[in-house]
Amino acid sequence: MHTLFDPPEPRRVSPGEYPMWDRALALLNRDLAVTLPEQEPLQLLAVPPYDADEPENVYVALASGEWHGNYLEPDPADDPASALAIVADAAQETVTELLWQAWPLCAEHGLGMHPREADEQLSWWCAGERSTRGPAHVLATVGALDALVHPPRPPRKRRRAS
Numbered sequence: 001m002h003t004l005f006d007p008p009e010p011r012r013v014s015p016g017e018y019p020m021w022d023r024a025l026a027l028l029n030r031d032l033a034v035t036l037p038e039q040e041p042l043q044l045l046a047v048p049p050y051d052a053d054e055p056e057n058v059y060v061a062l063a064s065g066e067w068h069g070n071y072l073e074p075d076p077a078d079d080p081a082s083a084l085a086i087v088a089d090a091a092q093e094t095v096t097e098l099l100w101q102a103w104p105l106c107a108e109h110g111l112g113m114h115p116r117e118a119d120e121q122l123s124w125w126c127a128g129e130r131s132t133r134g135p136a137h138v139l140a141t142v143g144a145l146d147a148l149v150h151p152p153r154p155p156r157k158r159r160r161a162s
């Protein structure tokens, strides 16, 4: 929707302006790099407020400068974990809406995953069923999808007598 005024020009956020969001976005960019290697890293863009009393709004945007969805809600608790959850949601919204694809995908099920807390770490959660481990599963913590593409060592399997 356009108003009578020109929309304020977004500006690229410099590293260190929003350190917690920088760190969170770096994790998301790691996951982006391994899942969509043709994509340039996501960036933080700030849009100046219409009203000088208001804070600027920061968005997670594609390298092209486009974004989709809400701005990053400033976190009163200043908590890195919730900052990561907020940035993960925004990154996912921008990527899925602007690139028209679910992201990130669970390679096993071909389903789009969602960020969820698991063992106190934000993780990519897939609704697909696994016969051995019941319905739904967590694929990796957010920022660690590269471990699946380049595993540091083969996973050890524990066999249990049944």
Ligand SMILES: [Zn+2]
Pocket: 106, 107, 108, 109, 110, 111, 126, 127, 128, 129, 137
């Ligand atoms: Zn899955």
